[in-house]
Amino acid sequence: MQCFKTSIQVILLLNVCFATLSPPSDKKGQKGVKPQEGPRKSNVLDRKLVTEAPLVKDIIKYHATYHQDVYSQNFGNSVLGYVTPWNNKGYDIAKIWAPKFNYISPVWLQIKRQSPNIYIITGLHDVDHAWMKSVRQKGARNNIKILPRIIFENWQGSDLKAFFMEPTSLTEQKAFIEEIKKACKQWKFDGVVLEMLSQIGKYADKSVKFIQQFGLEMTENGLSLILVYPPYRGFPTDEFYIQAFNDIYPYVEAVSVMTYDFSNPQKPGPNAPLYWMKLCLEKLIDGDENPSKKSKILLGLNFYGNSYTVNGGGPIVGTEYIETLKNAKNNQVLTYNNNTAENYIEIRSLQGSKKIFYPTLYSIQKRLELAEEYGVGVAIWEIGQGLDYFYDLF
Template structure:
């Protein structure tokens, strides 16, 4: 499902990039607030910026500032950061804060079945070797791994049937695994982040043995495999994924759980309520105190938000968020919902009234605290979308 949302997200972002987001100047708004930029001697906690109801003017003023020591970690559990080619800022963010990440996953690759036992990986034209070299140098103390995301792309029903159910499925799966390992060796990847469960529909229940074998063969060549995993939504298939996690996690390095996109323009609301994220973790761990099991979970953190109008609305990234905040009333503070642990703000623009949900320092801190409580890591979707001072918390 995240694939659909991702496509919609890209289309919306492309539309926004050709539009004028800044409405006419409002002397009573935040237009006079000048944003500061760059490193600072103290982090956001020391500067008392992590507040339940922050002022809009403070977000505008300080969002592009950050602690000068970008190598110091506050969150000790595993951190995965996604980077997308359609949001180039993420490449710079990954380099600047490389010591904060254990894994960086550029969203580069797709794999499709061309013919029996022949698999083609596309997207390799996006591979940036200079960036990878710089990233590894900056993240050397943390042994940072670069794991491109690979997506099952445009698979037909006949492809899925051959891959999962027919007698030839063993050789088909072996061929795909070999193609991925070959690409890792040739392009100097540390492994891959595999996204397939949302693309294979009814064949998901046949995927467990394949994932186990994939994980085993990758580890034999010292490659890592991280699996993208659906969150709990109350669907009939959820029980399968909850049970399958127990069979999968020993064979993969981690599982990146998509705990975002809780709401949408058809059902406006918070991006990822904290109570729902807690439920998603609890469903997977099932009271198991095994720290190895818990540490395999990477709890998804959205660094994008949503701006809703009476006619719908859609996703926004940090630069758009800051421009929208300039329309808020002077000295306006964000509202906070204790149940969802998210902030929101309602503003008027030349395009009409908007209700905006976007991560804040406070909401991110609450989610990092949740991860600490359960001993899980986190996965940020995605690095180019948030605000610079978010990384002081990691």
Template sequence: MKCNTTIIQILFLFNVCLATLSPPEKKTNKGIKPQEGARKNNVLDRKLVVETPYVKDIIKYHATYHQDTALKNFKNQVLGYVTPWNSKGYDVAKTWAPKFNYISPVWLQIKRQSPNIYIISGLHDVDHAWMKSVKQKGSQSNLKILPRLLFENWQPSDLKAFFIEPTAHTEQKALIDEVKKACKQWKFDGIVLELFSQIGKYIDKSVKFIQNFGLGMNEDALKLILVYPPFRAYPSDEFFIQALNEIYPYVEAVSVMTYDFSNPQKPGPNAPLFWMRLCIEKLIDNDDNPEKRSKILLGLNFYGNSYTANGGGPIVGTEYIELLKNAKTNQALTYNNNTAENYIEVRTSQGAKKIFFPTLYSIQKRLDLAREYGTGVAIWELGQGLDYFYDLL
């Protein structure tokens, strides 16, 4: 009997040792239930704007926001883009309308159909009820709705006729008149024009057209905002730096695309702060003119990227939160001082992923940069980010 007791005790101790030496199970954040809705205090008062936030806090609080959605913390100009393929952006624009000066729904394209005949497509996406609601809620900031208008699929012959042939002036006037007509008919306050990505070698012919466009829109109390490329050390960069001096007096603002610094072929930060600063400094070109500075809208990405060994690509807030649930409990995001961005690496059923996504802290650093130089911001795009981001605006 004593022998049997000794054997049982040895077996018990052996099992205890095995249990002690077994690797602990990696706990994840999948059990955290996000809180939602309005709160009495904003994210600054709630001490959520920190350099290295915990994953569990992002998951728990990302869908909460300050109950006073009209309170502006960022006093400079703010433009927000909305796209038909991301319907949450429409709700964001309504909820936080007082924080915006301009809302730009990505609706419209313009093509040259024949000499002096221009067709605007995309008008089927126009939502008058939504526009009315947004403008009513944004009345205290005198919010304007300016749909984005893209030069789309222009043929070389169209570009040549528009920019360099003897009839170019009448062609340009026909386009401007068509845009003004659409603005009046559909009750737009103007447009955000994107043309540089489509006109190739004719960019040096575009300045006079933009000046005339701005003058023509101004005659009818309509606004023109111009989408502008960031500094990338391309040969064309010097043109854009100099052209801004000739353009800014004629436009409401320029929306600078300071995002997409990295890509799946060259994974990394979305928009390093040092690069955004360089883009501003190149554009202001040592000019202390406050009007010029105020017309620069620094692009802010509210989306991120998830990279894998095989590539990866852009992600929006809902995807980001799901990915974060794979992180370990109490894991904090890593912060890079040079880029002023956070990132995290997680293991998923599809393999390891390195994720770059804006945080409250990284957004605040960029808003501080805009304050420092007296510029505004342009957000691409509303609905892609997390609800508590809007407390900072």
């Protein structure tokens, strides 16, 4: 009998040890949740999934479902979607939901100043003509445009000085523009999205005339120019960008405002509070009710989130988010902050606690309502990071 009792005690002790080694909520909360995927007869609005406080189990179950009618639109203004080679799902998203986009911007290109008046475009090895053809065919109704993003790469101080300050700067700028126009025609691009303002530092105030000339020449050649634009953060330089917008917008197709990355691991918090996005819009519009001015603004929407721990944290994309949610309890509800109009969730495990800010259907809908209220479009960074059912809202 004593031997039998000892065996029972050992078994119980082992059970306790193994239970302790398991994350407190790992998998247990997900019993019975079977993720669904693919097209449905109704959209997320009709299915009542756009709610202020969604359940974890509903996100896991329905995130890969979407309305079978990908041609229907719920958002009437312009939509730009960025696609990156490091999130390949974005290429498929662009093909499936092309009718909901006006612009697709694959993040392919860099431009370098090789020597005086000689500019080299790199990244062209990523260009996929078959994919471009598929996107254009599916988005023909919207006359969708493919505008690769091009960014300054490895520009030294001497390059910037030559480009903006030297007596020969106009010649330099002409060579730059010609190289981009040549690439657009050769590779059958509809234009480019130019990101440069965040990289030129003290030369920002010299960039306006160049952007105006660039926009004019692109338009004359039947090409489009969209400019990536910084958000308002209260920095001294922000006043320049607010004033410069008035001089720039008539010459470009649109400006893609980077209204995301409000917080960071050093200062954890929401990705892009709604009140801040609204402030950015109001600063740019500056009381001007001109519809053509407002329609040139593409309000940035993040389709990624951030996962914070006591040791820091970093970005989290849709696939990682869903896997992380599986460690939460089934009936756990995401918290909604009325001030920021964002949802977040705290998940605890033996590895530590995580606080995750990631877009929800409700938070995206609030931002689309803001865009509609102000008569502006949106720019999504980036579509490979999102969840399938997000696109029902557009």
